Amino acid sequence: MKRSTPLTTIAAVAAASALTLSGCSSPEDDKAAQHSQHETPSESASSEDHGESHEHATDGGQPPEGIKEASDPTYSVGEEVTLTADHMPGMNGAKATISGAFDTTTYSVSYTPTDGGDPVKDHKWVVHEELDNPDRAPLADGTEVVLNADHMPGMKGAEASIDSSTEETVYMVDVDTDDMTMTNHKWVVEGEVQPGQ
CATH class of the missing domain: 2.30.30.1210 (Domain of unknown function DUF1541)
Structure with a gap:
């Protein structure tokens, strides 16, 4: 019984770490996608298309x-x-x-x-x-x-x-x-x- 507690704790910590890491990287991925979408129209436009x-x-x-x-x-x-x-x-x-x-x-x-x-x-x-x-x-x-x-x-x-x-x-x-x-x-x-x- 004493041995199962540390293994359970380690598993829980590992799962929480994985969630935290994926949560941290998600906004950056979203930002990159938004930036890419923002640039696409201006790259394809023949003149100014800067949203203003x-x-x-x-x-x-x-x-x-x-x-x-x-x-x-x-x-x-x-x-x-x-x-x-x-x-x-x-x-x-x-x-x-x-x-x-x-x-x-x-x-x-x-x-x-x-x-x-x-x-x-x-x-x-x-x-x-x-x-x-x-x-x-x-x-x-x-x-x-x-x-x-x-x-x-x-x-x-x-x-x-x-x-x-x-x-x-x-x-x-x-x-x-x-x-x-x-x-x-x-x-x-x-x-x-x-x-x-």
Whole structure:
């Protein structure tokens, strides 16, 4: 009888240890699965798909101070166009109306939101006039900047890095799709716009 007690105790301890170990590893396994699932959409997306794209304000507001209106834009204010940009769901192929056309340098940026959101990669677009005290345009790829743009939560005041830039005419658009209705959406560049049909 005395010998059975230690064996029973050892068996119970071993079983409890196995349960504890499996319990400890389970959250890590779950975390890895969640992380993997989180990354999969962004890896397959052709542009930005960071879960925040739908958080653009429904009214983008006025153009930033100091931006220069385009002198001879391909698409004039009030013109109906078709978007080929895929910054957010429902945008590619959407009908839109040009609400502003500007000559400036436009940047794709990566940044970490100030509100604790996940890092955003290759956000299209911010214009030179939406940067805090920038050097002369165009800024080189990799340049560190601070954003004054307020397109999405956590963007204003965020530290960012320039991914790429373009000198194409940049447009604000009014767009209405099944997924969104937006006025003065900022921004689409000329290569993301086609004549309306």
